[in-house]
Amino acid sequence: xxxxxxxxxxxxxxxxxxxxxxxxxxxxxxxxxxxxxxxxxxxxxxxxxxxxxxxxxxxxxxxxxxxxxxxxxxxxxxxxxxxxxxxxxxxxxxxxxxxxxxxxxxxxxxxxxxxxxxxxxxxxxxxxxxxxxxxxxxxxxxxxxxxxxxxxxxxxxxxxxxxxxxxxxxxxxxxxxxxxxxxxxxxxxxxxxxxxxxxxxxxxxxxxxxxxxxxxxxxxxxxxxxxxxxxxxxxxxxxxxxx
Amino acid sequence: xxxxxxxxxxxxxxxxxxxxxxxxxxxxxxxxxxxxxxxxxxxxxxxxxxxxxxxxxxxxxxxxxxxxxxxxxxxxxxxxxxxxxxxxxxxxxxxxxxxxxxxxxxxxxxxxxxxxxxxxxxxxxxxxxxxxxxxxxxxxxxxxxxxxxxxxxxxxxxxxxxxxxxxxxxxxxxxxxxxxxxxxxxxxxxxxxxxxxxxxxxxxxxxxxxxxxxxxxxxxxxxxxxxxxxxxxxxxxxxxxxxxxxxxxxxxxxxxxxxxxxxxxxxxxxxxx
Numbered sequence: 001x002x003x004x005x006x007x008x009x010x011x012x013x014x015x016x017x018x019x020x021x022x023x024x025x026x027x028x029x030x031x032x033x034x035x036x037x038x039x040x041x042x043x044x045x046x047x048x049x050x051x052x053x054x055x056x057x058x059x060x061x062x063x064x065x066x067x068x069x070x071x072x073x074x075x076x077x078x079x080x081x082x083x084x085x086x087x088x089x090x091x092x093x094x095x096x097x098x099x100x101x102x103x104x105x106x107x108x109x110x111x112x113x114x115x116x117x118x119x120x121x122x123x124x125x126x127x128x129x130x131x132x133x134x135x136x137x138x139x140x141x142x143x144x145x146x147x148x149x150x151x152x153x154x155x156x157x158x159x160x161x162x163x164x165x166x167x168x169x170x171x172x173x174x175x176x177x178x179x180x181x182x183x184x185x186x187x188x189x190x191x192x193x194x195x196x197x198x199x200x201x202x203x204x205x206x207x208x209x210x211x212x213x214x215x216x217x218x219x220x221x222x223x224x225x226x227x228x229x230x231x232x233x234x235x236x237x238x239x240x241x242x243x
Numbered sequence: 244x245x246x247x248x249x250x251x252x253x254x255x256x257x258x259x260x261x262x263x264x265x266x267x268x269x270x271x272x273x274x275x276x277x278x279x280x281x282x283x284x285x286x287x288x289x290x291x292x293x294x295x296x297x298x299x300x301x302x303x304x305x306x307x308x309x310x311x312x313x314x315x316x317x318x319x320x321x322x323x324x325x326x327x328x329x330x331x332x333x334x335x336x337x338x339x340x341x342x343x344x345x346x347x348x349x350x351x352x353x354x355x356x357x358x359x360x361x362x363x364x365x366x367x368x369x370x371x372x373x374x375x376x377x378x379x380x381x382x383x384x385x386x387x388x389x390x391x392x393x394x395x396x397x398x399x400x401x402x403x404x405x406x407x408x409x410x411x412x413x414x415x416x417x418x419x420x421x422x423x424x425x426x427x428x429x430x431x432x433x434x435x436x437x438x439x440x441x442x443x444x445x446x447x448x449x450x451x452x453x454x455x456x457x458x459x460x461x462x463x464x465x466x467x468x469x470x471x472x473x474x475x476x477x478x479x480x481x482x483x484x485x486x487x488x489x490x491x492x493x494x495x496x497x498x499x500x501x502x503x504x505x506x507x508x509x510x511x512x513x514x515x516x
Contacts, residue, residue, distance in 0.1 A: 143341045147404065
């Protein structure tokens, strides 16, 4: 039996693998080139803008709803008993798990992505607000009482400032969950956005683009975390001698 | 009813009327009788201390006067009217200074003051800062202060709203002896100058003897008042004088009984367990 000598197919396979490897392995220079090109053409700015708009809208809505949910739970024991464990549980659910629900209810649409962001971030905000309000030291409430504060003054002068660190922590966590949810959502559907650019890079087999966009996502995430939340949180904590 | 007829107020009686009083007041928490049928008058402008072993209900008594709690039976009165709830006419100072950590020393002191007009607010806070010798620390936050300084801020914050009564719940118990000594002098100076009615809860006999016009010794289980002693000694008091020593010993003797009772009871319960 003559031995099979598949020399030529093997060569083809090697060539193919080499090409694939080059496409799949990014280089610093390649990433830089991609970024420069992307910004020069305005594609990345547009993507950044679209994602920023979505996260802003989604997070604002989540802060509003989550804040309301947290306040209701802190203020009314029956609501707390009813929604408390659920809030804690759902908060632990990765936002990606909401994607199928979003697609089912809203189809491949802008609303589906927004839905993901809102549910991804809302429960972390609610938890922060609830626990912050619930954990105001009873002694500080007594101080308010002995000074004869009205119910409303008690809330504005004692409860909210005392709960502020926890509320901020909740908002910060909610933001980062929302940001992740947005990226997941944009992978599925988006007319423009960083997640969309990521998919485009994959479809084009362009590793440099994929990594370049990842870098952008990371940078924006860290920037908001540090610059927006970090600065406010540091000020609030430093005042109270907590940082 | 502007034309309703009233008996004219009888001035001497009104002057002698107690500032605060408990009339047969009882308080239970679940099965525990914290206070049983306590009657006590606090005279206008006096410094009254409540001493007694832990669990004798002295804090509960103070909370009835503060309006944090309502008596189950009997009544808690101020100027003859039932105490409906807490309020700035009876300011409470706690063992923990309970300052607001997000406010500066100055704004903590001004907590109970109207913020407008601004000049008046700042002037009043400035006066109070000087009163408790903290003018150099006006812009610090509570976490930057020592325990004694914090309690002085709490005192100034209370005095700011010009309360008729100060209710002090072991305010110096957490301080070191030297700081406590300083605050005794400070409180005494303020009390002698401002003529507030003070009810002062403490477990320190020294503290009570040093500061008080009268000392109510409390008994445990159920909490009640065992005896009220007058302290007719001039201020400031010399701790080495025979009168002070005698009084201290007498109170200790009274309290020893109570402590022995408490120890027996705890021993009993321990044995039963």
